[in-house]
Amino acid sequence: MATYPRRGRRHPLAAIALLLIGLFASGGAYALFTGTATAADTVPPAAQVENGKALFAANCASCHGLSAEGTAAGPSLVGVGALAVEFQVGTGRMPMAGSGPQAEKKPVQFAQDEIDAMAAWVATLAPGPGLPDNRFLSGGNESNGAELFRVNCAMCHNVAGAGGALTEGKFAPNLHDIDPVHIYAAMVTGPQNMPVFSDMNITPEEKRDIIAYLKWMDENGSVGGLDLGALGPVSEGLFVWIFALGGLVAITIWLTAKSN
Template structure:
């Protein structure tokens, strides 16, 4: 075999590095195509305004909510109308498990949710399609990156009288209560704009979206920051701390008095 033929054969062979490069390029383009398809599918599924979501929500609403709230959201003797509540109210009430209601009482109790997030969004889409109301909040206000100091001040002014300055909740009248704020940023924002249960509505004229973002940031800071004074006693404030001091402090004094009396006798 001539040298020219050998050189031609070597030139026609594919080196190991070339094979690796081709595989890498193939995987790159395959992964990119899959990511684009996946993102497109996720966006279509999460689009609360899509007809597919509305149709799915109508079926879920008819099966789980229409008995009490009416087929056309008109309400009944045992449940209020949902006309005008918007997607935010449905996302909050159903997403926190308060609805469907487990039992009648002063107010709905938070419990494990019975629907997936996709199903909750679908019901919210259906209710929003029938009447105008507060929408699900924009994600840019839920990033917990606002001004925590301003949020803490706003929370003390507007919320602490019911929810406690640390967001630990508190008792109201007639068996009602302000729950501890352990919700997601979205549910906290939705509670502010819909006023569930006995809570007032804080629309954008009361608290701007940026103010709500600051409050959510302050609550996240409180939640993630340990008590610098040691055990926080549930962060229930001076009443709980005073009760703790009276029960254990006076109990210790009485115990020492009894011990000294018994020893002297």
């Protein structure tokens, strides 16, 4: 069989060129999707802002007002910054499913570029906190983070991050498996009933340490076996009554049963 004149049809460097194109394409796409976090300081393109304004008018304005000035049903968003939008919309809390003690986490309602567009528009209304630099979202010292967490966060979120009750049906959510940007955003913007932890209070490096601690807990499961929801003595007490004592009582009944 005659060989195809392959060498004549394709340049010897074609494979390398293809590889390079592929790398650039995937790298570019990656940068496009994750680059939002570093794009805080860059000026957003006008088209994105316009898009954000339209999305806001369609989905948010009924409560927050057409120019985000706030209504009786929702607060003003002037000056909340892009980071607050990223947190509220990016965790699914906004738009709210219904009015209640507090907005609850639910499946995210928008694509990331739509969230970015709304964030960009809200950020044009007045200066406010923008997305953090990527270097504050990973790395960090777990033990310093753990200590800061105990001092600043544990009284509401529980020392193991299991969450806790607040007044009037409000609650501090559990902190397992949360996107680092959202942990950072929560500290900076103080959503719902959470106080704001400004950079004067907890520096960006310290925020990074807290994120590192929470991520460490996500990645390293419970060392002692089932953690029973990390709820402490209540679940342990229920477990001992139901399973340990319950099991042993079943055994006593078995031991004293008359044979058939």
